[in-house]
Amino acid sequence: MSVKESYAGKINRKLNKKLHVIDVAAGRAPADLVLKNATYVNVFSNELCHGDIAVAEGLIVGMGEYHGKVEVDVSGKLVLPGFIDAHIHLESSLVSPTEFAKAVLPHGTTAVVTDPHEISNVAGTAGLDFMLETTKDLALSVYFMLPSCVPATGLDESGAVLEAEQLRPYYQQPRVLGLAELMNSYGTVRADEKILQKICDCTAAGKRIDGHAPFLSGEELNAYIAAGVQSDHECSELHEAMEKLRRGQYIMVREGTAAQNMESLLPLFREPYCSRCMLVTDDKHPGDLLQGGHIDYIIRKAITAGVDPVVAVRMGTLVPCQYFGLAHSGAVAPGYTADLIVLSDLEKFTVE
Secondary structure: OHHHHHHHHHHHHHHHHHHHHHHHHOOOOOEOEEEEEEEEEEOOOOEEEEEEEEEEOOEEEEEEOOOEOOEEEOOOOEEEEOEEEEEEOHHHHOOOHHHHHHHHHHHOEEEEEEOOHHHHHHHOHHHHHHHHHHOOOOOOEEEEEEOOOEOOOOOOOOOOOEOHHHHHHHHHOOOEEEEEEEOOHHHHHOOOHHHHHHHHHHHHOOOEEEEOOOOOOHHHHHHHHHOOOOEEOOOOOHHHHHHHHHOOOEEEEEEOOOOEOOHHHHHHOOOOHHHHEEEEOEOOOHHHHHHOOOHHHHHHHHHHOOOOHHHHHHHOOHHHHHHHOOOOOOOOOOOOEOOEEEEOOOOOOOEO
16 A cells, blocks of 8 residues: 555656756746746857746746746846766866866756766776766766676776676666667678677667767778667768768767867768757866866857857767757756856856
8 A cells, every 4th residue: 555655756746846847837836937038049040049947846838928936037147058078078077067067067968978988998887876876966977878898898907897787787877878889890891799788688678779989981981880889989081971970870079188170070060961960078087177167168169160060069969868868957948957057148158
Protein backbone atom coordinates (compact mmCIF):
# COMPACT_ATOMS: atom_id res chain seq x y z
CA MET A 1 0.00 0.00 0.00
CA SER A 2 2.80 2.44 0.85
CA VAL A 3 4.40 1.85 -2.54
CA LYS A 4 1.09 2.62 -4.27
CA GLU A 5 0.65 5.74 -2.17
CA SER A 6 4.16 6.87 -3.00
CA TYR A 7 3.52 6.31 -6.70
CA ALA A 8 0.20 8.18 -6.52
CA GLY A 9 1.89 11.05 -4.71
CA LYS A 10 4.54 11.27 -7.41
CA ILE A 11 1.90 11.37 -10.13
CA ASN A 12 0.00 14.10 -8.27
CA ARG A 13 3.13 16.21 -7.91
CA LYS A 14 3.77 15.94 -11.65
CA LEU A 15 0.17 16.88 -12.43
CA ASN A 16 0.30 19.86 -10.08
CA LYS A 17 3.56 21.02 -11.62
CA LYS A 18 2.12 20.74 -15.12
CA LEU A 19 -1.02 22.58 -14.03
CA HIS A 20 1.07 25.40 -12.59
CA VAL A 21 3.14 25.67 -15.78
CA ILE A 22 0.02 25.85 -17.96
CA ASP A 23 -1.72 28.37 -15.70
CA VAL A 24 1.32 30.68 -15.74
CA ALA A 25 1.76 30.29 -19.51
CA ALA A 26 -1.89 31.17 -20.06
CA GLY A 27 -1.63 34.22 -17.80
CA ARG A 28 -3.93 32.84 -15.11
CA ALA A 29 -1.23 32.74 -12.40
CA PRO A 30 1.90 34.78 -11.66
CA ALA A 31 5.22 33.37 -12.82
CA ASP A 32 7.97 32.41 -10.40
CA LEU A 33 10.30 34.77 -12.29
CA VAL A 34 9.81 37.24 -15.12
CA LEU A 35 12.62 38.84 -17.11
CA LYS A 36 10.87 42.06 -18.13
CA ASN A 37 11.41 43.85 -21.44
CA ALA A 38 13.83 41.25 -22.76
CA THR A 39 15.44 41.12 -26.16
CA TYR A 40 16.19 37.46 -26.70
CA VAL A 41 17.93 35.39 -29.34
CA ASN A 42 15.50 33.10 -31.15
CA VAL A 43 17.60 30.14 -32.34
CA PHE A 44 14.68 28.72 -34.35
CA SER A 45 14.06 31.73 -36.56
CA ASN A 46 17.56 33.27 -36.40
CA GLU A 47 16.35 36.64 -35.17
CA LEU A 48 16.12 38.89 -32.15
CA CYS A 49 12.68 38.92 -30.51
CA HIS A 50 11.21 41.09 -27.77
CA GLY A 51 8.96 40.52 -24.77
CA ASP A 52 8.83 39.41 -21.16
CA ILE A 53 10.18 35.92 -20.45
CA ALA A 54 8.15 34.04 -17.84
CA VAL A 55 9.63 31.17 -15.83
CA ALA A 56 7.79 28.63 -13.65
CA GLU A 57 8.94 25.31 -12.19
CA GLY A 58 12.36 25.80 -13.74
CA LEU A 59 10.91 26.09 -17.24
CA ILE A 60 10.39 28.94 -19.65
CA VAL A 61 6.61 29.00 -19.98
CA GLY A 62 6.06 31.94 -22.29
CA MET A 63 7.21 35.13 -23.92
CA GLY A 64 4.94 38.14 -24.21
CA GLU A 65 3.53 40.23 -21.38
CA TYR A 66 3.75 38.59 -17.96
CA HIS A 67 3.82 39.36 -14.25
CA GLY A 68 5.65 37.36 -11.61
CA LYS A 69 6.49 36.96 -7.97
CA VAL A 70 9.97 38.14 -8.88
CA GLU A 71 10.52 40.55 -11.75
CA VAL A 72 13.88 41.63 -13.17
CA ASP A 73 14.05 44.42 -15.72
CA VAL A 74 16.53 43.49 -18.48
CA SER A 75 15.83 46.45 -20.75
CA GLY A 76 18.73 47.05 -23.09
CA LYS A 77 20.16 43.58 -22.44
CA LEU A 78 20.12 40.37 -24.47
CA VAL A 79 18.87 37.05 -23.13
CA LEU A 80 20.27 33.82 -24.57
CA PRO A 81 19.98 30.12 -23.83
CA GLY A 82 22.93 28.83 -21.82
CA PHE A 83 25.89 27.46 -23.77
CA ILE A 84 26.84 23.80 -23.99
CA ASP A 85 30.29 22.40 -24.69
CA ALA A 86 29.48 19.34 -26.78
CA HIS A 87 32.83 17.61 -26.25
CA ILE A 88 35.32 18.18 -23.46
CA HIS A 89 37.55 16.19 -21.14
CA LEU A 90 36.92 17.81 -17.76
CA GLU A 91 40.26 16.45 -16.55
CA SER A 92 42.02 18.84 -18.93
CA SER A 93 40.97 21.73 -16.71
CA LEU A 94 43.31 20.28 -14.04
CA VAL A 95 40.76 21.02 -11.31
CA SER A 96 37.86 19.18 -9.70
CA PRO A 97 34.44 19.29 -11.43
CA THR A 98 33.23 21.64 -8.69
CA GLU A 99 35.98 24.16 -9.45
CA PHE A 100 35.47 23.72 -13.19
CA ALA A 101 31.81 24.66 -12.77
CA LYS A 102 32.82 27.79 -10.85
CA ALA A 103 35.08 28.77 -13.75
CA VAL A 104 32.65 28.26 -16.65
CA LEU A 105 29.25 29.26 -15.24
CA PRO A 106 30.19 32.98 -15.17
CA HIS A 107 31.02 32.61 -18.88
CA GLY A 108 27.50 31.38 -19.65
CA THR A 109 28.19 27.66 -19.95
CA THR A 110 25.30 25.83 -18.33
CA ALA A 111 26.02 22.31 -19.62
CA VAL A 112 28.91 20.19 -20.88
CA VAL A 113 29.23 16.75 -22.44
CA THR A 114 32.37 15.18 -21.04
CA ASP A 115 34.41 12.16 -22.04
CA PRO A 116 36.20 10.93 -18.89
CA HIS A 117 38.76 9.09 -20.98
CA GLU A 118 41.79 10.36 -19.12
CA ILE A 119 40.74 9.49 -15.58
CA SER A 120 39.33 6.15 -16.79
CA ASN A 121 42.62 5.39 -18.53
CA VAL A 122 44.27 5.65 -15.11
CA ALA A 123 41.59 4.38 -12.73
CA GLY A 124 39.09 2.43 -14.86
CA THR A 125 35.48 2.29 -13.67
CA ALA A 126 36.53 3.80 -10.32
CA GLY A 127 37.51 6.97 -12.19
CA LEU A 128 34.28 6.96 -14.18
CA ASP A 129 32.23 6.45 -11.00
CA PHE A 130 34.09 9.31 -9.33
CA MET A 131 33.25 11.70 -12.16
CA LEU A 132 29.59 10.68 -12.18
CA GLU A 133 29.32 11.11 -8.42
CA THR A 134 31.12 14.45 -8.14
CA THR A 135 29.12 16.06 -10.95
CA LYS A 136 25.59 14.98 -10.05
CA ASP A 137 24.60 17.96 -7.87
CA LEU A 138 26.39 20.83 -9.61
CA ALA A 139 24.62 23.92 -10.92
CA LEU A 140 26.38 23.02 -14.18
CA SER A 141 24.66 20.15 -16.02
CA VAL A 142 27.29 17.50 -16.77
CA TYR A 143 26.48 14.76 -19.29
CA PHE A 144 28.74 11.84 -20.16
CA MET A 145 29.95 9.91 -23.16
CA LEU A 146 31.54 6.60 -22.14
CA PRO A 147 35.25 6.28 -22.95
CA SER A 148 35.43 3.99 -25.98
CA CYS A 149 39.14 3.25 -26.06
CA VAL A 150 40.79 2.50 -22.72
CA PRO A 151 43.66 2.13 -23.41
CA ALA A 152 43.75 4.33 -26.51
CA THR A 153 45.68 1.67 -28.44
CA GLY A 154 46.99 -1.80 -27.75
CA LEU A 155 50.49 -0.33 -27.53
CA ASP A 156 49.63 1.98 -24.64
CA GLU A 157 50.33 1.32 -20.99
CA SER A 158 47.28 2.10 -18.86
CA GLY A 159 45.91 1.60 -15.39
CA ALA A 160 42.82 -0.16 -16.69
CA VAL A 161 41.18 -1.85 -19.65
CA LEU A 162 37.50 -1.10 -20.31
CA GLU A 163 35.75 -3.60 -22.55
CA ALA A 164 32.11 -3.68 -23.58
CA GLU A 165 31.03 -5.62 -20.52
CA GLN A 166 32.43 -2.96 -18.17
CA LEU A 167 30.72 -0.13 -20.07
CA ARG A 168 27.36 -1.81 -20.67
CA PRO A 169 25.74 -1.10 -17.25
CA TYR A 170 26.43 2.64 -17.55
CA TYR A 171 23.97 3.10 -20.41
CA GLN A 172 21.22 2.90 -17.80
CA GLN A 173 22.45 6.18 -16.31
CA PRO A 174 20.25 9.06 -17.55
CA ARG A 175 23.24 11.42 -17.85
CA VAL A 176 25.12 8.98 -20.10
CA LEU A 177 24.37 10.02 -23.67
CA GLY A 178 26.47 7.53 -25.61
CA LEU A 179 29.92 6.30 -26.58
CA ALA A 180 32.73 8.85 -26.70
CA GLU A 181 35.18 9.55 -29.49
CA LEU A 182 35.84 6.27 -31.28
CA MET A 183 39.52 6.93 -31.83
CA ASN A 184 40.22 3.37 -32.93
CA SER A 185 39.02 4.13 -36.43
CA TYR A 186 41.46 1.54 -37.77
CA GLY A 187 39.82 -1.21 -35.71
CA THR A 188 36.33 0.04 -36.55
CA VAL A 189 36.91 0.01 -40.30
CA ARG A 190 38.42 -3.48 -40.05
CA ALA A 191 35.50 -4.76 -37.96
CA ASP A 192 37.40 -5.45 -34.76
CA GLU A 193 35.03 -7.59 -32.71
CA LYS A 194 35.65 -5.79 -29.40
CA ILE A 195 35.00 -2.40 -30.98
CA LEU A 196 31.87 -3.65 -32.74
CA GLN A 197 30.47 -4.97 -29.46
CA LYS A 198 30.80 -1.51 -27.89
CA ILE A 199 29.11 0.02 -30.93
CA CYS A 200 26.26 -2.51 -30.83
CA ASP A 201 25.69 -1.95 -27.10
CA CYS A 202 25.48 1.81 -27.58
CA THR A 203 23.17 1.50 -30.58
CA ALA A 204 20.92 -0.93 -28.68
CA ALA A 205 20.64 1.61 -25.88
CA GLY A 206 19.51 4.25 -28.39
CA LYS A 207 22.50 6.50 -27.67
CA ARG A 208 24.94 8.53 -29.78
CA ILE A 209 28.41 7.49 -30.96
CA ASP A 210 30.99 10.26 -31.33
CA GLY A 211 33.90 10.00 -33.73
CA HIS A 212 37.60 10.74 -33.73
CA ALA A 213 39.02 10.07 -37.16
CA PRO A 214 41.42 12.72 -38.45
CA PHE A 215 42.03 12.51 -42.21
CA LEU A 216 39.85 9.42 -42.66
CA SER A 217 38.45 9.57 -46.18
CA GLY A 218 36.88 7.67 -49.03
CA GLU A 219 35.74 4.08 -48.54
CA GLU A 220 37.27 3.87 -45.07
CA LEU A 221 35.24 6.90 -44.00
CA ASN A 222 32.14 5.25 -45.46
CA ALA A 223 32.81 2.13 -43.40
CA TYR A 224 33.43 4.16 -40.24
CA ILE A 225 30.14 6.02 -40.58
CA ALA A 226 28.23 2.90 -41.64
CA ALA A 227 29.42 1.31 -38.38
CA GLY A 228 27.36 3.95 -36.56
CA VAL A 229 29.71 6.87 -35.85
CA GLN A 230 27.68 10.08 -36.03
CA SER A 231 30.07 12.98 -35.44
CA ASP A 232 33.68 14.12 -35.65
CA HIS A 233 35.67 16.76 -33.75
CA GLU A 234 39.04 16.23 -35.45
CA CYS A 235 38.49 18.18 -38.67
CA SER A 236 41.31 20.66 -39.19
CA GLU A 237 40.60 21.55 -42.83
CA LEU A 238 37.41 22.53 -44.60
CA HIS A 239 37.56 19.81 -47.27
CA GLU A 240 37.79 17.15 -44.57
CA ALA A 241 34.82 18.58 -42.69
CA MET A 242 32.76 18.84 -45.88
CA GLU A 243 33.43 15.23 -46.84
CA LYS A 244 32.24 14.07 -43.43
CA LEU A 245 29.28 16.45 -43.37
CA ARG A 246 28.15 15.31 -46.82
CA ARG A 247 28.07 11.76 -45.49
CA GLY A 248 25.77 12.76 -42.67
CA GLN A 249 28.13 13.32 -39.75
CA TYR A 250 27.73 16.26 -37.39
CA ILE A 251 30.86 18.39 -37.25
CA MET A 252 32.17 19.57 -33.90
CA VAL A 253 34.13 22.77 -34.54
CA ARG A 254 36.98 22.63 -32.04
CA GLU A 255 38.63 25.67 -30.50
CA GLY A 256 40.37 24.74 -27.27
CA THR A 257 43.78 24.80 -25.69
CA ALA A 258 45.45 21.95 -27.54
CA ALA A 259 43.83 22.48 -30.95
CA GLN A 260 42.27 25.49 -32.66
CA ASN A 261 40.39 24.61 -35.84
CA MET A 262 37.71 27.31 -36.03
CA GLU A 263 39.49 29.63 -38.45
CA SER A 264 39.85 26.88 -41.05
CA LEU A 265 36.20 25.90 -40.63
CA LEU A 266 34.63 29.39 -40.69
CA PRO A 267 32.71 28.66 -43.94
CA LEU A 268 30.63 26.18 -41.91
CA PHE A 269 29.21 29.06 -39.83
CA ARG A 270 26.37 29.64 -42.30
CA GLU A 271 23.39 27.85 -43.77
CA PRO A 272 22.95 25.06 -44.61
CA TYR A 273 26.04 23.75 -42.80
CA CYS A 274 25.59 25.43 -39.42
CA SER A 275 22.55 23.30 -38.56
CA ARG A 276 24.89 20.26 -38.48
CA CYS A 277 27.78 21.93 -36.66
CA MET A 278 28.42 22.62 -32.97
CA LEU A 279 31.09 24.24 -30.82
CA VAL A 280 33.50 22.29 -28.62
CA THR A 281 36.76 22.84 -26.76
CA ASP A 282 37.95 19.22 -26.32
CA ASP A 283 40.64 20.39 -23.88
CA LYS A 284 40.63 23.64 -21.95
CA HIS A 285 43.39 24.49 -19.50
CA PRO A 286 42.69 26.67 -16.45
CA GLY A 287 44.60 29.73 -17.64
CA ASP A 288 42.67 29.81 -20.91
CA LEU A 289 39.37 29.35 -19.08
CA LEU A 290 39.98 32.21 -16.69
CA GLN A 291 41.55 34.63 -19.15
CA GLY A 292 39.69 34.00 -22.40
CA GLY A 293 36.53 32.19 -21.46
CA HIS A 294 34.85 29.06 -22.69
CA ILE A 295 32.16 28.68 -25.37
CA ASP A 296 31.60 32.44 -25.11
CA TYR A 297 35.21 32.89 -26.24
CA ILE A 298 34.59 30.82 -29.38
CA ILE A 299 31.43 32.75 -30.22
CA ARG A 300 33.14 36.09 -29.59
CA LYS A 301 36.03 35.06 -31.85
CA ALA A 302 33.62 33.93 -34.57
CA ILE A 303 31.72 37.23 -34.43
CA THR A 304 34.99 39.13 -34.78
CA ALA A 305 35.67 37.06 -37.91
CA GLY A 306 32.37 38.21 -39.41
CA VAL A 307 30.04 35.37 -38.44
CA ASP A 308 26.35 36.14 -37.84
CA PRO A 309 26.12 36.23 -34.02
CA VAL A 310 22.79 34.39 -33.94
CA VAL A 311 24.21 31.56 -36.06
CA ALA A 312 27.20 31.24 -33.73
CA VAL A 313 24.89 31.19 -30.71
CA ARG A 314 22.76 28.45 -32.28
CA MET A 315 25.88 26.32 -32.83
CA GLY A 316 26.68 26.68 -29.13
CA THR A 317 23.17 25.98 -27.87
CA LEU A 318 20.41 24.35 -29.92
CA VAL A 319 22.45 22.21 -32.33
CA PRO A 320 24.31 20.17 -29.67
CA CYS A 321 21.06 19.70 -27.74
CA GLN A 322 19.36 18.38 -30.87
CA TYR A 323 22.29 16.10 -31.64
CA PHE A 324 22.41 14.56 -28.17
CA GLY A 325 18.65 14.34 -27.78
CA LEU A 326 18.50 16.85 -24.94
CA ALA A 327 14.88 17.73 -25.63
CA HIS A 328 13.63 21.05 -24.29
CA SER A 329 17.15 22.46 -23.85
CA GLY A 330 19.11 25.03 -25.84
CA ALA A 331 16.48 27.63 -26.70
CA VAL A 332 14.36 30.47 -25.35
CA ALA A 333 10.92 28.98 -25.95
CA PRO A 334 7.90 27.66 -24.00
CA GLY A 335 8.61 24.34 -22.31
CA TYR A 336 12.38 24.72 -22.51
CA THR A 337 14.63 24.55 -19.45
CA ALA A 338 15.24 28.01 -18.03
CA ASP A 339 19.03 27.91 -18.32
CA LEU A 340 19.40 31.53 -19.36
CA ILE A 341 22.20 34.05 -19.60
CA VAL A 342 22.21 37.82 -19.99
CA LEU A 343 24.59 39.76 -22.25
CA SER A 344 25.26 43.43 -22.70
CA ASP A 345 25.42 43.18 -26.52
CA LEU A 346 26.34 40.83 -29.38
CA GLU A 347 29.53 42.69 -30.31
CA LYS A 348 31.58 42.57 -27.12
CA PHE A 349 29.64 39.45 -26.11
CA THR A 350 30.31 39.81 -22.40
CA VAL A 351 28.21 37.54 -20.21
CA GLU A 352 26.76 39.45 -17.27
